[in-house]
Each structure stands twice: as C-alpha cells, then as structure tokens.
Amino acid sequence: MKFTTVLCVLLFSGLALAQDEAIAFRLLPCFTNLCERIREFDAMTEKLQALETKVKDSENQIVELKNRETTKVIFSAAVGGEGGQSRTVGPFNTNTILTYEKVFTNIGNAYNAATGTFTAPVAGVYYFTMFFHAGGSHEAQLYLYKNSDLVIVTHDHRSDTDTADNGGNAVFLQLQQGDQVYVMLLEKCHVWGSDFHTTFSGFLVTQM
The missing domain is CATH 1.20.5 (Single alpha-helices involved in coiled-coils or other helix-helix interfaces)
Structure with a gap:
C-alpha cells in the first residue's frame, strides 16, 4: 500500500x-x-x-x-628484412602460414609477428591487404583466411621467361571479437623475403 x-x-x-x-x-x-x-x-x-x-x-x-x-586497430608488416643477400620464403612441402616478422605499425597489438596471425580485439568491419613479389622458378599462391575459411587469393604461375612478378589482393571483412585472419603460402610455392616486397596490412574501419 x-x-x-x-x-x-x-x-x-x-x-x-x-x-x-x-x-x-x-x-x-x-x-x-x-x-x-x-x-x-x-x-x-x-x-x-x-x-x-x-x-x-x-x-x-x-x-x-x-x-x-577510442578503439584504434592498425597494423602493417613485411616478410624478411632490408638489404643484404636476396632470400626467398618457400617452397615448403605443406601449406604454411606466412610470418611477417618486420612490423612497421601495430596499433592495438592485434597482429602477432611470431605467428603471422591477426586477432580481432573488437567486433567490427576490417580492411586487409596482401602483396607479394616472386621469381618465376616456382608458383606464388597466397591465400587469406578468416579462421578456417578461405576468403581471397593472389596467384602467379611459374615461368621460365618471366622472372619477376608482383601480385596482391584486398578485402573488407566483418569480424567478431577473437576472429583470426592470416595469410597462407601454399605448398611448393614461394615469395620474395627481402627488401619488404611481401606485405600484410589491415585496420579497423568501424566498430559494431
């Protein structure tokens, strides 16, 4: 009452x-x-x-x-280092996650240089790019994955006459917190691993 x-x-x-x-x-x-x-x-x-x-x-x-x-996520990294003797990454007998050990930017610490894996710290839409340089003695195939799902591909065929090629691709991805994005180098393929030719970058476009 x-x-x-x-x-x-x-x-x-x-x-x-x-x-x-x-x-x-x-x-x-x-x-x-x-x-x-x-x-x-x-x-x-x-x-x-x-x-x-x-x-x-x-x-x-x-x-x-x-x-x-205030949530900012930006990273950019490359395979190998600058100067010195030329080096290739691959070919390997199995598909291998590329580790881009030279980190230029890693705002938000979402990219792990030891594993080559980006882990989304927040849910949102992200933008990713991957570029490579390779010689013609082996194929160059890079696959970008979201968790275990293939998303985009960049590819160059083997050639005895065309000794140097570049390739790349880009994508917007909607990710949940904890989703992982990485680049896989396919078996029997290689990329150039010096002078920062091969890169992996991404950033948070908008949080959701």
Whole structure:
C-alpha cells in the first residue's frame, strides 16, 4: 500500500473518531485537499524516478560511444628484412602460414609477428591487404583466411621467361571479437623475403 493511501486512511479515520462532528465536518475538505496534493506528489516522484533512469541510460550510451571512438586497430608488416643477400620464403612441402616478422605499425597489438596471425580485439568491419613479389622458378599462391575459411587469393604461375612478378589482393571483412585472419603460402610455392616486397596490412574501419 502506497504512503498516500495509508496517510489518507489515517486522516479519515481520525475524522471518523472525532467527538465534535461539527469540527470534523469543517476539516473534511482540508483533509481531502491534502490527500489530493499527496497523490500529486507521488505521481511527480514516479516521473522523476523514470527521468533519472533515462538519464542514466543515456550516460551509459555516451560512455559506450566514447569507448568505440577510442578503439584504434592498425597494423602493417613485411616478410624478411632490408638489404643484404636476396632470400626467398618457400617452397615448403605443406601449406604454411606466412610470418611477417618486420612490423612497421601495430596499433592495438592485434597482429602477432611470431605467428603471422591477426586477432580481432573488437567486433567490427576490417580492411586487409596482401602483396607479394616472386621469381618465376616456382608458383606464388597466397591465400587469406578468416579462421578456417578461405576468403581471397593472389596467384602467379611459374615461368621460365618471366622472372619477376608482383601480385596482391584486398578485402573488407566483418569480424567478431577473437576472429583470426592470416595469410597462407601454399605448398611448393614461394615469395620474395627481402627488401619488404611481401606485405600484410589491415585496420579497423568501424566498430559494431
């Protein structure tokens, strides 16, 4: 039972018990008016509580939007190092995840240079690119995977006359937090592994 109901019951009970009926009769309009004011106060209190709830929800939404704005994920890395003796990566007897050990940028620390794997820190849409340079003595096939699913491919055929080729591809991917993206070098294929010819890059376009 609300405070208003209890108070009004007590007031009217007091009036009923009043010994002087004339006094009780004169006071009845005052008590009735008081009960009405108390009801209005209760209604106003409920509206204020609802407003406070809306304000708190709005504050939580603002904090969430600010957190989204501060989430930045950008990486770019290359196979091998610069200068020195020319080096190729591959060919291998099995499909092998390329490790791009030369890291230029890794804002958000989502790319792991030891494994060659990018792990999405937040759900959102990301943009990825992969480029390679290779000689003609072996095929060059690079597959970009999202978890265990093949997404895009870049490929160059073996050639005895065309001794140097470049290739690449790019894609927008919608990822969930924890999804992994990596580049696989197919078996019996190779890429150039020096002077930063072969790269893997990506960044968060928008959080979702």
